[in-house]
Amino acid sequence: MSEILIKNAYVIDPISGVNGETMDIAIRDGRIVEDVGGGAEVIDARGALTLPGGIDSHTHICGTKVNFGRYMSPEDMRAGRTARHGYMHATSGYSVPTTYGNSYRYSRMGYTTLLEGAMAPLEARHTHEEFLYTPLQDTMANALFDGNWSILEAIRDGDTKRVAAIIGWFLTAVKGFAVKLTNPGGTEAWGWGKDVTCIHNPVPNFEVSPSEIITAVVKANEMLRLPHSVHLHCNNLGKPGNYTCTMGTLGLIPDLNKKRQTLYATHVQFHSYGGSGWSDFCSKSEPVANVVNMRPQIVIDMGQVMFGKTTTMTADGPMEFNLYRLHHDKWSNHDVELETGSGIIPVLYRRKNLVNAVMWAIGLELGLLVKDPWQCIMATDNPNGAPFVRYPEVIALLMSKKYRDEEFATVHPDTESRVPLPAIEREMDWYEIAVMTRAAQAKALGIVDIGKGHLGVGAEADVAIYPVRADEVDPAVDYRKVIEAFGKTEYTIKRGRVVSRRGECLVDGNNTTIWVKPKISEEYNMANDPDFIAKFDRYYTVRMSNYPVQDEYLKRNLCIETEAEL
Amino acid sequence: MKVMMNTGRTVDQGANVENKRSVAYRDETSTCFMHFFDMMELGIDEGENVLVASPYGRVVLTAAADDLIKPGTIFVPYGPYANHIIGGETHSTGMPDFKSTEVTVDATDEPRRTIYELMEELGGLPYDH
Amino acid sequence: MIIKDTVCPFCGCLCDDIEVTVEDGKIVATDNACTLGTSKFLGDHRMKSPIRRVGKEWKEISYDEAIDYTVDMLLDADRPLLYGWSGTHGEAQCVGVHMAELLKGVIDNTSSVCHGPSILAIQEVGHPGCTLGQVKNRADIIIYWGCNPIDAHPRHLSRYTRYANGFFLENSFRDRKVIVVDVRKSQTTNLADEFVQIKPGCDYAVLSALRAIVRGKGDDLPRTVGGVQREQLFRIVDLCKKAKFGAVYFGLGLTMTAGKYKNIRNAIELVDELNRHTKFTISAMRGHYNVYGSNEVNTWMTGYPFGIDFSRGIAFYNPGETTAVDILARKECDACLIVASDPAAHFPRPCIEHLAEIPVVQIDPYANATTAFCDVQIPVGITGIDAAGTAYRMDGVPIRTKKVLETAYPSDEEILGSVYARIQEVRQP
Ligand SMILES: [Zn+2]
Numbered sequence A: 001m002s003e004i005l006i007k008n009a010y011v012i013d014p015i016s017g018v019n020g021e022t023m024d025i026a027i028r029d030g031r032i033v034e035d036v037g038g039g040a041e042v043i044d045a046r047g048a049l050t051l052p053g054g055i056d057s058h059t060h061i062c063g064t065k066v067n068f069g070r071y072m073s074p075e076d077m078r079a080g081r082t083a084r085h086g087y088m089h090a091t092s093g094y095s096v097p098t099t100y101g102n103s104y105r106y107s108r109m110g111y112t113t114l115l116e117g118a119m120a121p122l123e124a125r126h127t128h129e130e131f132l133y134t135p136l137q138d139t140m141a142n143a144l145f146d147g148n149w150s151i152l153e154a155i156r157d158g159d160t161k162r163v164a165a166i167i168g169w170f171l172t173a174v175k176g177f178a179v180k181l182t183n184p185g186g187t188e189a190w191g192w193g194k195d196v197t198c199i200h201n202p203v204p205n206f207e208v209s210p211s212e213i214i215t216a217v218v219k220a221n222e223m224l225r226l227p228h229s230v231h232l233h234c235n236n237l238g239k240p241g242n243y244t245c246t247m248g249t250l251g252l253i254p255d256l257n258k259k260r261q262t263l264y265a266t267h268v269q270f271h272s273y274g275g276s277g278w279s280d281f282c283s284k285s286e287p288v289a290n291v292v293n294m295r296p297q298i299v300i301d302m303g304q305v306m307f308g309k310t311t312t313m314t315a316d317g318p319m320e321f322n323l324y325r326l327h328h329d330k331w332s333n334h335d336v337e338l339e340t341g342s343g344i345i346p347v348l349y350r351r352k353n354l355v356n357a358v359m360w361a362i363g364l365e366l367g368l369l370v371k372d373p374w375q376c377i378m379a380t381d382n383p384n385g386a387p388f389v390r391y392p393e394v395i396a397l398l399m400s401k402k403y404r405d406e407e408f409a410t411v412h413p414d415t416e417s418r419v420p421l422p423a424i425e426r427e428m429d430w431y432e433i434a435v436m437t438r439a440a441q442a443k444a445l446g447i448v449d450i451g452k453g454h455l456g457v458g459a460e461a462d463v464a465i466y467p468v469r470a471d472e473v474d475p476a477v478d479y480r481k482v483i484e485a486f487g488k489t490e491y492t493i494k495r496g497r498v499v500s501r502r503g504e505c506l507v508d509g510n511n512t513t514i515w516v517k518p519k520i521s522e523e524y525n526m527a528n529d530p531d532f533i534a535k536f537d538r539y540y541t542v543r544m545s546n547y548p549v550q551d552e553y554l555k556r557n558l559c560i561e562t563e564a565e566l
Numbered sequence B: 001m002k003v004m005m006n007t008g009r010t011v012d013q014g015a016n017v018e019n020k021r022s023v024a025y026r027d028e029t030s031t032c033f034m035h036f037f038d039m040m041e042l043g044i045d046e047g048e049n050v051l052v053a054s055p056y057g058r059v060v061l062t063a064a065a066d067d068l069i070k071p072g073t074i075f076v077p078y079g080p081y082a083n084h085i086i087g088g089e090t091h092s093t094g095m096p097d098f099k100s101t102e103v104t105v106d107a108t109d110e111p112r113r114t115i116y117e118l119m120e121e122l123g124g125l126p127y128d129h
Numbered sequence C: 001m002i003i004k005d006t007v008c009p010f011c012g013c014l015c016d017d018i019e020v021t022v023e024d025g026k027i028v029a030t031d032n033a034c035t036l037g038t039s040k041f042l043g044d045h046r047m048k049s050p051i052r053r054v055g056k057e058w059k060e061i062s063y064d065e066a067i068d069y070t071v072d073m074l075l076d077a078d079r080p081l082l083y084g085w086s087g088t089h090g091e092a093q094c095v096g097v098h099m100a101e102l103l104k105g106v107i108d109n110t111s112s113v114c115h116g117p118s119i120l121a122i123q124e125v126g127h128p129g130c131t132l133g134q135v136k137n138r139a140d141i142i143i144y145w146g147c148n149p150i151d152a153h154p155r156h157l158s159r160y161t162r163y164a165n166g167f168f169l170e171n172s173f174r175d176r177k178v179i180v181v182d183v184r185k186s187q188t189t190n191l192a193d194e195f196v197q198i199k200p201g202c203d204y205a206v207l208s209a210l211r212a213i214v215r216g217k218g219d220d221l222p223r224t225v226g227g228v229q230r231e232q233l234f235r236i237v238d239l240c241k242k243a244k245f246g247a248v249y250f251g252l253g254l255t256m257t258a259g260k261y262k263n264i265r266n267a268i269e270l271v272d273e274l275n276r277h278t279k280f281t282i283s284a285m286r287g288h289y290n291v292y293g294s295n296e297v298n299t300w301m302t303g304y305p306f307g308i309d310f311s312r313g314i315a316f317y318n319p320g321e322t323t324a325v326d327i328l329a330r331k332e333c334d335a336c337l338i339v340a341s342d343p344a345a346h347f348p349r350p351c352i353e354h355l356a357e358i359p360v361v362q363i364d365p366y367a368n369a370t371t372a373f374c375d376v377q378i379p380v381g382i383t384g385i386d387a388a389g390t391a392y393r394m395d396g397v398p399i400r401t402k403k404v405l406e407t408a409y410p411s412d413e414e415i416l417g418s419v420y421a422r423i424q425e426v427r428q429p
Helices: A064-071 A074-078 A099-108 A121-132 A149-156 A160-174 A187-192 A210-223 A243-251 A285-292 A317-327 A354-369 A388-399 A401-408 A413-417 A428-443 A479-487 A532-540 B015-020 B025-029 B036-042 B115-121 C035-041 C063-076 C090-103 C118-127 C132-138 C201-215 C230-242 C261-274 C291-302 C324-329 C350-355 C369-373 C412-427
Strands: A003-013 A018-028 A031-033 A041-044 A050-052 A054-059 A113-121 A139-145 A177-184 A230-233 A263-265 A298-300 A308-314 A332-337 A343-351 A464-467 A493-494 A497-501 A515-518 A557-563 B002-008 B032-035 B050-052 B057-066 B073-075 B101-107 C003-007 C017-023 C026-031 C051-054 C057-060 C081-083 C105-109 C128-130 C140-146 C177-182 C194-197 C247-251 C279-284 C336-339 C360-364 C376-378 C389-392 C398-401
Touching: A003 A428, A018 A428, A018 C081, A031 A054, A031 C105, A031 C128, A041 A401, A050 A428, A054 A177, A054 A428, A064 A074, A064 A121, A064 A308, A064 A332, A064 C118, A074 A160, A099 A113, A099 A388, A099 A493, A099 A497, A099 B073, A113 A121, A113 A177, A113 A401, A113 A493, A121 A160, A121 C291, A121 C389, A139 A160, A149 A160, A149 A210, A160 A210, A160 A515, A177 A210, A177 A428, A187 A317, A187 C279, A210 B050, A210 C017, A243 A263, A285 A298, A285 A354, A298 C194, A308 A317, A308 C194, A317 A332, A317 A343, A317 A464, A343 A354, A343 C035, A354 A388, A354 A413, A388 A401, A388 A428, A388 A479, A401 C201, A413 C128, A493 C081, B025 B032, B025 B073, B025 B115, B032 B036, B036 B057, B036 B101, B115 C369, C026 C035, C026 C090, C051 C063, C063 C090, C063 C336, C081 C090, C090 C105, C090 C291, C090 C412, C105 C291, C105 C324, C118 C261, C128 C132, C128 C261, C132 C247, C140 C230, C177 C230, C194 C230, C201 C230, C201 C261, C247 C261, C261 C279, C291 C389, C324 C350, C350 C369, C360 C369, C360 C412
Parallel strands: A003 A041, A003 A050, A054 A113, A113 A139, A139 A177, A139 A515, A177 A230, A230 A263, A263 A298, A332 C128, A515 A557, B002 B073, B032 B057, C081 C105, C081 C336, C128 C279, C140 C177, C140 C247, C177 C194, C247 C279, C336 C360, C360 C376
Antiparallel strands: A003 A018, A018 A031, A050 A464, A308 A343, A332 A343, A464 A493, A493 A497, B002 B101, B032 B073, B050 B057, B050 B101, C003 C017, C017 C026, C051 C057, C051 C376, C389 C398
C-alpha cells in the first residue's frame, strides 16, 4: 500500500466543481481517496496551482508516420538531444522527439494521458510498440476509417449497422480507442493522386461522398456506444476558402449523445480559412466559432500554429503533397492499402509570412471566440501546428491580451486587415485553462468515468502541481510566469507515484493503454461474415489471422467494453 | 593487368546464377568473371587460376569468361574472396566500395585457398562441427 | 500438425501465408514458401551449445558461462560495437539499444552495408511510398531498378506485382506493365514487358535523362544516355505518365554502385516529378526479413535508423564515422557483440582483421564465417521458427512472427535480456 498526502494544494478541478480551493489531496494505491493514514508520504504544495494531470486529446507521438518523421529528419533529431541521466534514457528530436523524449517532456509539463490522433489499422502494432516506450503517460489511439473499403461499400449500400459492425471488428482487432476520419474519401482518392474537394464530391469508384461517410460513421459510432465521439479531420485542410466546407460539415451533425459531443472536429484552425487564394487569404474564425457556439454537439480543438520549425504529419496524403509544392523542402508519403494514407513534410512557420501570421491568429481566435471552454480544446495538433513544448506559450497567449498584442506587433503588418484577433479582449482565467487542457479532454474522450481528468474520490491519482500561486499572479500581466509554470511542474504524479519533479523524471514508468471493445451480436460479427473474409483474403497483403494486434503488445491495459446496439 | 573489380550478391549474377546454383558457395564466390579478350591478354583459359591483388590484399580466384563483362573490369560474387581484397573506406556513407576497387589480375599457378584458409590467414579459427 | 499463416523469416517480403508441417518436433514440409524460405524452415545443423575459443580449440560451455563472458567483455570495453540485428525480432533490438546506451557503445545494423545509402537519400528528399497492397490493388506500371526479385525476393512478383490480381486489376498479367532496368540480363528481365539495359555506373545519368523528359526538356538529350536509346527513354516516360498508378522498386544495384545515395536521391526525385502528372511511389527492396524493423526500433528509441554512437551519452549519428565498417576499419572498437548477421562474410578485409584482434561474441543459431573470429558464440532460437517476435516488412507493415517449434534454445531477447540485466547491476545500481 502506498499513500501520499498533498497538503496545501490550490486546486482547480472543473469536473468536480472545484475552482481555486486550498485543500489536501489524499492518494492510496494510485487512486484519490477521502483520507490516508499518518504514515503517508507528505508533499507540501505550498499553495501552488494543482490540477488533474494534463490530457492531450489530439497529438502525434507514436506509430508509422511519426517514426518516419524522425527517420527522415536527422536535422530535427540533432535539434533536441539529451544524454542518458538517472532513470532517463537519452532523447533526440525537437518537433518529433523519440518516444522517451515525448514521454519525459510531456511529463515535465504535467501531462499524464495522451491520445495518438491517427493510427492506420494495418500498422497498429507499430503504434502499440511505441506506446510501450512512452512510459509516463497512459495512451490510446484513434483508428483511421476514412478510406476503409468495406466501410465505403457498406455506406454505398446504405447499411449503417454493417458500418458499425465493421468498425467494431477493426477497433477490437487493432486495440484502438476511437474512430478517426481524416479527409474522409480524400485518402482513397489519393490512391489515384486525386482528392475530394468538399463534402458533396463523390469518392472515385465507390459512389459515396464525404458527407455520406461522415453521417453514417457518426451514427455507427453511437450504435457502438463508444466512449468518444467520431474524431474528424475535415476535408480540404489548409486551403483558402475552406471554412464553408467546414461549416457545412459541422452542420451535418445531429445531437445524438447526452453525455458528450457527437463530433470532435480536430485542428479547426487549419479549416477556418477565407479567401479565394493565397493573395486574399484571411481568417474565418468568427463564422466557424459561431457555428460551434450554436451547436453543443460539437467540440473542437484549436490546432494552434506557433512560429518556428516543425514537422507536419497527417493521414491526409493529398494535403501534404499540396503543402510540399508550396514549401519544396522534402516530402514523404505512405499510402496504406484498403484503409488510408499519410504524408510528412518539415515546415517553418514565419512571423513575417502573411499566411503563417494569419494561421497563428486564427487558432487563438477560435480559442477566444468559442464561448464555452468545454467546446474548444487547447492543442497544436502536435507537431503540425507546433511541437507540444510550445503549449505554455499558447496558454499564456489565451490568458493575456498584452502578450497577444506584443506578439502581434512582430508579425507581418498586413495581418491586421485579415484577422479579428486584435479586437478580441477576452482573457482566459486559470479555471478556463484547466478546462481547456484536461477537463474538456476527459469529457470529450469519455474517460471521466474511468477516473481521468478530475481529482474526485475514486479518480486516478494523476496530478500536476505547477510552481505558481494562481491566487497571487495576474496572468494577463505576468504572462512570463505562466509560461514558466506550465513548462515545468513542481511535481507530476501518475497513478499515485511522483514521476517527475522539477523536470527530472524519477521512475521507469509503466503506462496503461486504454482501448475499446464493443460487444456485438453474432449476427454482426464480421469474423464470421463470408463477404468480409473473402475480400480481406483477396485484397489485403496480410492474412486475416495475422492482422489483429496480439495481447503481447499490451502490457498494462484497460479495455472499455461497450454494449453495442447490434 | 589493371582492372576495376565489381562485386555483387550472387543472386545479381543474372543468367549465370542458374548454372552456379548446384556448385558450392566456395566455388561460386571464388570465381573471377572477365571478358574473353582480357583472358586472352593474360594468356589463360576458363578454369585456370588468377592472382587478384589490391592495396588491401591478394587472393587467388578461378577465371571464367563472360561476355557481359566489359573488358577492363572483373566481376566477383560478393563473399569472403572478394572481401579479402576490398578496403574499409566508405566516403562518409558507411558503405564500402564493393562495386569499384582497382585491382591487378595476373595468371598464377598458385592454388585457390579454402574459405577456412582465408580466415586463418586473417587470424580466425574455423569451427567445424 | 500443420500450422497455417506462418510468417517466413527470410526476406523483406515477410510472406505470412506459409503452411508449416511439424512432425516429432521437426519441420518436415512447407507450403507456399519460396525456395529461400523453405530452406530456412527446413534448415539443419544448428549449433548445439555455446562454444568458446581456447587457443586453437573450440570448447563447449554452458549458457551461464557464455553470458558471464559477454557481460565481462562488454563491461571491460571502452568502445564496444553492437552490430547486426536485421535477423532478429524487434523486442531483442530494443534490448540492444538500451544496452548500447548504458555501455556508451556504438550500435549499427546491416542496413549500413545494404540500404544505408537509400536512407541517406530519404533524409535529403523524403520518400513517397506505400504499402505493398496498394501496389497490388492499383499499380498498372511497375519498374524494378537494379534488383532481381526472382532470386532475392522470389514471391514479390506473385504476391504484389506481375502475377498478383488486385481490386482494380482483375487480370494483372495483362493489365500491368513491368519495366526492368539493370546492367545485365537476369531471370527477372526475362519477365519484363520492357528491359532497359544500362551501362554499369550510368544509373545516375539515365535517371537524370528521365527526369529531363518528364519536365519536357528531353529535346536536349543525346542519342543514347548510359547505353540506352533516347527513343526508349521517351517511351518509358510516356508509359509512366499514362499510367494510373506507378511503383518503382529498387535494389542494391542502385545503392552500391558509384554515386551511392545520390542515385537513390535522383530516383526519388524522378518519382516526385511523376507525381505532378499521375500517382507514383518508390520503395527499397529490403533484404533481411527484419532489417527494416531494426531501422524502426533504432529510430523511435534514438532518433536515427542506424549507426548510433552513445559514447557521449547522447545519441550521435554520422554515417561514415559511426557505422560498423568505419568503426572496425579504423580499429576504434575494442569489443564487438554480433547479433543475427555475418560480418566476416560481408565486410571488407580491414574490418575482419580488426575483428580477429578484439574480443567478439556472436549470438546466432548457426556457425557462420564470423564464428571463426569469435571468442564465444551463443546459439539461440530462430525468430519465426522457435521464437516469436515482431518484424517489419519492407513497406513498414509490422507482423508478429510465430513460434512453430518447441526447442530448448533461448530467444535472442532472453539472452540479451540476461546480459543487459547484469550490466544494469553494475552500471545502474
Ligand atoms: Zn492530427
